[in-house]
Amino acid sequence: MGVAERKAREKEELRDLILRAARKLFTENGIEQTTIRNIAEAIDYSVGTVYVYFRNKDAILHALHSQGFGMLASHFSVLASVADPMERLRAMGRIYIKFGLENRDMYELMFSTKAPMTFLCATDQPEWDEGKATFTALSSTVAECLEAGHFAGHSLQPLSFMFWSLVHGMCSLEISQRTQGVNLTDPSAIVDQAYTEFLKLLDHF
Amino acid sequence: MGVAERKAREKEELRDLILRAARKLFTENGIEQTTIRNIAEAIDYSVGTVYVYFRNKDAILHALHSQGFGMLASHFSVLASVADPMERLRAMGRIYIKFGLENRDMYELMFSTKAPMTFLCATDQPEWDEGKATFTALSSTVAECLEAGHFAGHSLQPLSFMFWSLVHGMCSLEISQRTQGVNLTDPSAIVDQAYTEFLKLLDHF
DNA sequence: CAAATAAAATGAACAACGTTCAAAATTCAA
DNA sequence: TTGAATTTTGAACGTTGTTCATTTTATTTG
Numbered sequence: 386m387g388v389a390e391r392k393a394r395e396k397e398e399l400r401d402l403i404l405r406a407a408r409k410l411f412t413e414n415g416i417e418q419t420t421i422r423n424i425a426e427a428i429d430y431s432v433g434t435v436y437v438y439f440r441n442k443d444a445i446l447h448a449l450h451s452q453g454f455g456m457l458a459s460h461f462s463v464l465a466s467v468a469d470p471m472e473r474l475r476a477m478g479r480i481y482i483k484f485g486l487e488n489r490d491m492y493e494l495m496f497s498t499k500a501p502m503t504f505l506c507a508t509d510q511p512e513w514d515e516g517k518a519t520f521t522a523l524s525s526t527v528a529e530c531l532e533a534g535h536f537a538g539h540s541l542q543p544l545s546f547m548f549w550s551l552v553h554g555m556c557s558l559e560i561s562q563r564t565q566g567v568n569l570t571d572p573s574a575i576v577d578q579a580y581t582e583f584l585k586l587l588d589h590f
Numbered sequence: 591m592g593v594a595e596r597k598a599r600e601k602e603e604l605r606d607l608i609l610r611a612a613r614k615l616f617t618e619n620g621i622e623q624t625t626i627r628n629i630a631e632a633i634d635y636s637v638g639t640v641y642v643y644f645r646n647k648d649a650i651l652h653a654l655h656s657q658g659f660g661m662l663a664s665h666f667s668v669l670a671s672v673a674d675p676m677e678r679l680r681a682m683g684r685i686y687i688k689f690g691l692e693n694r695d696m697y698e699l700m701f702s703t704k705a706p707m708t709f710l711c712a713t714d715q716p717e718w719d720e721g722k723a724t725f726t727a728l729s730s731t732v733a734e735c736l737e738a739g740h741f742a743g744h745s746l747q748p749l750s751f752m753f754w755s756l757v758h759g760m761c762s763l764e765i766s767q768r769t770q771g772v773n774l775t776d777p778s779a780i781v782d783q784a785y786t787e788f789l790k791l792l793d794h795f
Numbered sequence: 796c797a798a799a800t801a802a803a804a805t806g807a808a809c810a811a812c813g814t815t816c817a818a819a820a821t822t823c824a825a
Numbered sequence: 826t827t828g829a830a831t832t833t834t835g836a837a838c839g840t841t842g843t844t845c846a847t848t849t850t851a852t853t854t855g
Contacts, residue, residue: 392822392831421813431834433816442813497702502767513771520772539790542774543783546760550784551752554759558751562707566718567725569747578748579755585744589794597802597851626842636805638845647842801852805845812841821832 400438402428404452407445412490416446416498443504446494450501453491454515460484461522470529475584477526478552482580485556492556523549535590555579605643607633609657612650617695621651621703648709651699655706658696659720665689666727675734680789682731683757687785690761697761728754740795760784 406427411419421442425432439445460480467473485492494501495515505511524545530536536544555576558564564572571578611632616624626647630637644650665685672678690697699706700720710716729750735741741749760781763769769777776783 420811422811432814433834434832436814437832496768497762497766499766505771511771513768516768516772539787540783543780543787546763546769546774546780547756547784547787550759550763551756552759553763554755554757555751557702557762558755558758561702561704563701563718563721564751566710566716567721569751575748575751578745579752582744582748582752586791586795590791601803625840627840637843638805639803641843642803797855799852799854801850803848803850805848807844807846809844810842813839815838816836817834818836819832819834821830823828823830825827825829 396438399430399434403430403435403438404445404448408449408452411449416490416493441504443500443507446498447501447504449491450494450498451515453488453495454519456488456491457481457484457495457519458522464526470526470533471535471587473526474530474548475587477523478548478580478583481552482556482576485552486559486576489560493560496553497557497560520545520549551583552580601643604635604639608635608640608643609650609653613654613657616654621695621698646709648705648712651703652706652709654696655699655703656720658693658700659724661693661696662686662689662700662724663727669731675731675738676740676792678731679735679753680792682728683753683785683788686757687761687781690757691764691781694765698765701758702762702765725750725754756788757785 403424407419407424410423410427414423421432421435424445425435435445439448460483461477464473464476464480467476502513505513524541527536527545527548528541531539531541531544559576564575569575608629612624612629615628615632626637626640629650630640640650644653665688666682669678669682669685672681707718710718729746732741732750732753733746736744736746736749764781769780774780
């Protein structure tokens, strides 16, 4: 029995080794600059070995995208202790933005890059569980807000999607370097300022 | 004298020819699938010729990105007849979203793809005039809203950036296929619904 | 008109990429 | 020890963006 188990563990370990190397490389050099050859070289394996553990590059990017959602979820875990749904909603946005700006390549992989979705669609069971779980986390918080009497006359899903779009838009514009060169008085602080502005709007609901 | 002028005109025409072919190709097949060889073949010129008129692929993408801003601006032109700034703000968002979803590859080039910005940064005068002009158009409308007494206690730039982020976030999530697979009751309508929801929020200001 | 000059277009060649797969190396069970 | 199963290898393929010496075309000059 022990042999098969050890083999399975070793397989898992090499898979993880590949992912760790991939993540390190493209956090340092960016997604586009990271090649399969780079990854193989970093872990002292041949190119072919990488393809034994991952069908293609998209599969690697999808696996890292999943890790990203794991990271985000762990950041969200502190929200469990926030009783008031409105306060939780506000904190959720802050955490989301902070995560996005501190893990730019990961964020891009999770919400912008098409590769992970392309990989998913090529699967027999193309379910985006990570996105589903994250949106549900937001949505259920918004649901509590509605139950508590906030946002009277608003619908759950569109409202939730609106919140998501707002914070995503900020992260996305910042990461894709669209905030520079727009003549802002303080480009580096604009995201925080804009989110603060949004929270001010929320005070009326 | 006539010769130099004609030469200049011909140069301009070939440049346009390249851009039209490039735009057609990647509107049909996507940005990543469009290669320099494809473009050259489409206009019956050699690969080398393309490089006479554009330094590299990024230069082509930047030129198309600029064309995209021209298109957006022409869509915005109807806003001149909207006197009430709040109504103009609402209409601006609708036009922005409609443009984004009906010209997905163009939109991606304008606000997500890094290539145009990479090209710009390699320039001696790295000014993002297109983005600047567009943000100014939004910003001045918001300024009029503030002057008219709306959004009391809010600051211009962060508030404007917030609006931009909201509509951009919607377009971005939709285009990068993140709205599918999140278990929405009506994925294809979520953007419109969410923007309507946002307009409802705005009624309080 | 012919020769010399300038300008424009060419496409073979290069390096690097993702990907494949027959062969080699290694590990396991008998 | 032997033979089968598994794992690893890296050369090779087709594409990509890019370059540049060469050829072709257009213009000017004598």
